[in-house]
Amino acid sequence: MNIVSAVDQLRLPAAVLWDMDGTLVDSDRFWADAEQQLYMQYAPDQSSAAGNSIPPDVSRALEGASLSECARVLRESGVNLPAWEIIEQLVSAAEASLTSQPIPWADGALDLLRKLAALHIDSVLVTGSPMRIVRHVLAAAPAETFGPDNVFAITGNSPLPAKPAPDRYLAAACMAQADIRDCVIFEDSSTGLASALAAGAGAVYALTALTRSPAKADARYQCIQDFRGIAVQALLR
Template sequence: MTDDQEADGRRLPRAVLWDMDGTLLDTEPLWTIAMEQFAEKLGIEMTPELRTATMGNSSVDALTKVYDAARVPDSGRDFDGDEAWMVQQVLALFADDLRWRPGAVDALELVAAADIPMVLVTNTIREVTDTMLDVLGRDRFVATVCGDEVAAGKPEPHIYRRAAELVGVPIGECLAFEDSPVGAAATFAAGVPSIVIPSAVPVRARPTFTFRETLEGLTLDDLAAACRVGTRSGAAARDVQKYEA
């Protein structure tokens, strides 16, 4: 953060933590196709309710919910094999149709121009994330944290706490961007203020959330305002380990 940013009365975040799927990249429709293919592979239909339940989940959590819906016994749950199958499906889909969310590029450039370090924080596994970074631009981020690199993915707080550790900033002085109920829950549980741009599923309001319809038109004043909201509510949020989204 520069002296000029402090001098004009704005207190900007010391780091910005970006979710990827549905926030920066319009991948949710492609994940939906892959999840439908997986459900069909297990002999069931991917209902809207099941898709909503899996949205934004880590791969293990998403697979578990589909296994449960298909009544697959524990002995028949091949997490490693089915995850590898899913990876191949989504990479093929992403190769053909990977798009930015509205305003995402300008938002990244806004934060970069303010010299605020950015971390990519995603439930997506490392193998898939590394492919997406070719689109996002690796050099934009000082670090990346994936769902398969922490004890438990979103909605647990571990992934955001790890991101703050990697950038060396107290988590309450960061600002996160999220789109899903699962991701937003993780920010609240971790005690990081967040700007939430719901992409496909409504997100329950929480004291540390600032809602926007899109990243288009984002300004530094918007970042500062979201930080003020988080500061006022942060003490209560940091006492919460998790909540049911």
């Protein structure tokens, strides 16, 4: 190994931890549509007052939230359903949308996943979506991307505290047998970025066309517009 390749090898991440909805996959819109439909159907008075749409403050509270938190926010905003039924309707609608077409990967994401796999760098999904949704993404991902059997994922079914707590990212690093300080995390929300920074990983903010509510630029994390042409060696700095 020459000096240049040795230096490059040292700069490679030990693992890459991915938020899913709105980061790796253009699926945030499916959840947003499901939330909108539920709000209009079960909070008609509030919906009419807000011009048949979810109020901006409610929309912001839903961004990056766990399913249980989404149910709480929607109930408090006027959706008159039990929390379990809100969650079931949201998941069913999002799954139906996701499976009605090929997986809508973010620009450049598939190429980056293949680069990581070729370098034997595991990826792990860390998402609030349940395994019922995540399994479709794992099945469509390039082979050997998310672990040897494409099963590396921490999902909304996890009993660990949800983002912005760091616990799920810390568990994902353990799954990949990597030190979290040598990992890179891709996120697209303020909640997710807070989780990534609290975990102690190198955080990269995917400020893409998929981002619902852009966060402010911050020196604590890198910002990218999409995943096209990303050099793996440049992810850790």
